[in-house]
Amino acid sequence: MTTDGIPQQPPPSQWEARWATIKGSPRVIILTAIILGIFVIFGQRVWYLQFVQGAYYSVQADRRRLRTEIIPTSRGIIYDRAGAPLVRNVPSFKITITPAYLPDDEAAADGVLIRLAVLLDMPYTTSGDQVGLREIMAEAWRVPYHPTEIERGVTREKALLVAQESMLLPGVSVEVDSMREYPYGPLISQLLGYLLPIPGEYEEEYREQGYDPATDRIGRAGVEATYEDALRGKKGESLVEEDVMGRVIRVVSQQAAPVPGNNVHLTLDLELQKFVEETLRQGMTRPNVNAPRGVAVVMNPQTGEILALVSLPTYDNNLFTQGISVRDWQVLSENVHRPMLNHAISDRLQPGSVFKVVIAAGALQEKVLDGQRTRLNGTGTIIVPNKYYPNDPGQAQKFYCWNRAGHGWLDVVGGIANSCNIFFYKAGGGFEESGFEGLGMDEESGIPHYAHLFGFGEPTGVELTGEIGGTVPTRNWKRLTYGESWSTGDTYNLSIGEGYLEVTPLQMLNAVNTIANGGTLYRPSIVHHVTDSDGNIVQHFEPEIIRTLPISPENWSLIQQGMEGAVAYGTAPNAQIEGVRVAGKTGTAQYCDDIARETGICRVGYAQPEHAWFAAFAPVENPEVSVIVFLYNGGEGSENAVPVAHDILDYYFHGDEGDETAP
DSSP states (O other), X not given: OEETTEEOOOOOOHHHHHHHHHTTOHHHHHHHHHHHHHHHHHHHHHHIIIIISHHHHHHHHHHHXXXXXXXXXXXXXXXXXXXXXXXXXXXXXXXXXXGGGSOSSHHHHHHHHHHHHHHHTOOSSOBTTBOOHHHHHHHHTTSTTSOEEEEEEEOHHHHHHXXXXXXXXXXXXXXXXXXXXXXXXXXXXXXXXOEEEOOGGGHHHHHHTTOOTTTOEEEOSHHHHHTHHHHSXXXXXXXXXXXXXXXXXXXXXXXXXXXXXXXXXXXXOHHHHHHHHHHHHHHHTSTTOOOSEEEEEEEOTTTOBEEEEEEESOOOGGGGSSOOOHHHHHHHHTOTTOTTSOHHHHOOBOOGGGGHXXXXXXXXXXXXXXXXXXXXXXXXXXXXXXXXXXXXXXXXXXXXXXSTTOOEEEOHHHHHHHTOHHHHHHHHXXXXXXXXXXXXXXXXXXXXXXXXXXXXXXXXXXXXXXXXXXXXXXXHHHHHHHSOOOOHHHHHHHHTTOTTOBBOHHHHHHHHHHHHHTSEEEOOBSEEEEEOTTXXXXXXXXXXXXXXXXXXXXXXXXXXXXXXXXXXXXXOGGGOBTTBOOEEXXXXXXXXXXXXXXXXXXXXXXXXXXXXXXXXXEOTTSOOEEEEEEEETOOOIIIIIHHXXXXXHHHHHHGGGOOTTOO
């Protein structure tokens, strides 16, 4: 429409009219300025981050995306002397959590932990003897960027369940693991030991050695512990790229390849170990025998090699593979006979008459006994007057022989063969009534001196954990320990392997080995050599001589004759092996320890219970094997320890076709 030829604008719309009303408003002007200012500031910040700080943040992004990942190694294998594997590394799974990758929101993080606890069938919070996942993570936050092991030995099914929900479980990882398995379990657990997590108080020490205290396990007993450095191997490292949830996207580079652990080859004969274990068990439960504890050790007396070592009761080291349960631990720890203890090297025992060979060696070398020319009267009883009341027979102390009728006049060979107590009371402690002076207690030339020469009073040094040195008593030792003076009766008791003397079965056998080989005290060994993963020998162990005893060949021969006589006509005739000359020494030691008192075995007013012992070597002319048997509460050594040793020696020389008429 036009008016006087001039075009007319259409009337404004409602919104246009509204805008025309407010566009000049001060508030609109201020708001527009604020919005424009925000865009300007934002643009400047983007420009600053992109062009000024871009390189810095690029590096930071790379650091978050790339990390060094540890490549696990494989622990070395332990073999017997014939190459039979005694342990295995079996594939397994473990679940870990890296705390830093959990959701920042506390409720969301708790949700991840709760879901994981359900999948693993473990408590979220500590319940009874089960530590809760929440408590584990509280400790894990000490190293937030380090994976913390939640559970190892996870079944394949559980591992798959967790993996399937990985998108809902940030920070949680399923890792392939290697688990130690002991196929022979209790048979050799005392020798092999087991692995356990690193104790908290030693974390820093082991971290400095390259261990990861959060996930690594170390040998805590047996060869697993003593050869930890050889078996552990060396981990590798690789640079990996990961996403924001901590999952590896790709391996960028391998910085160091893992080095497998070395393999340890033992001197142990697995088949012999099996036979010894079975034979010892049978011997502990023979008719009229109730021995809750027993030891049998077989060695090569010419080298110190241990061919078999059995300590009963024992335990299954597989219990520790995934972490021993509280119940299993209670069963082991509450057993008064301590199945976790290697009784061959950790028991403090009186060896009884087996120790008489040490007295014989010292008495012969010090000329207390002049070869076979010295003969002592082995009466059934010897009376020692009370030094404070010498004229009062009622105050005198009587010492008896096991043969109350006595053995009559004996030389050293007959004294050993018949194990005459009276002979050795006199040889060790003298007999004032007849003016005979025994070996005595001088620490430079008496019983303590020769006991130490034979290796008593100090650990043998075998490559096993928990070995003790025992006790060789002296006059001064008793004064300091009990505040009492040493008596003639103390010397008499020591002369027959009782009283304050404490030895281990391995110490006693090692001393007998010295007699067998003619004077060389070897360090017992359970390890023959070490190889790398390619089978190359990296360490070979030669027999180690502790000392050569200063005893003449003539005196060694007399002791050997006495021990052979014990088997031929003396206290151990049941140790005879067809076609093999055997030498041995029986022992029966009275005892009354805490266990015996607590269990009622030892009671006041009753005869004291007895341990049974027997040590032997064969063949006499060129010994290649030695054996010792100890039966706690086993009674007479000649009756109950000898048959066990006989069967072991018979198996060694004749195999399964041994003497079927054996006792």
